Amino acid sequence: MGLITGLVTWPLAPLRGVVAVAEQVQRQAEEEFYDPVRIREQLAEVQRQRTDGELTDEEATVREDELVERLIVARERLDGADR
Secondary structure, three states, rough: OOOOHHHHHHHHHHHHHHHHHHHHHHHHHHHOOOHHHHHHHHHHHHHHHHOOOOOOOOHHHHHHHHHHHHHHHEEEHHHHHOO
């Protein structure tokens, strides 16, 4: 970056920092959301809630479907990262 470019874009430096932090937070949130281990734990919790009567079969099925979809996306993301 040249001196003139640096001086002209200097007022934008705080904004670039905020954007970088926001991107990092987003990456971390996505990693947690699509973590296969975490998804499996949540599936086990849904099963426990179903067994204990805290969820109806319909509610549990809806949650399980959502979690399985996330698990599929998680595996696709892992496969894409391996390439």
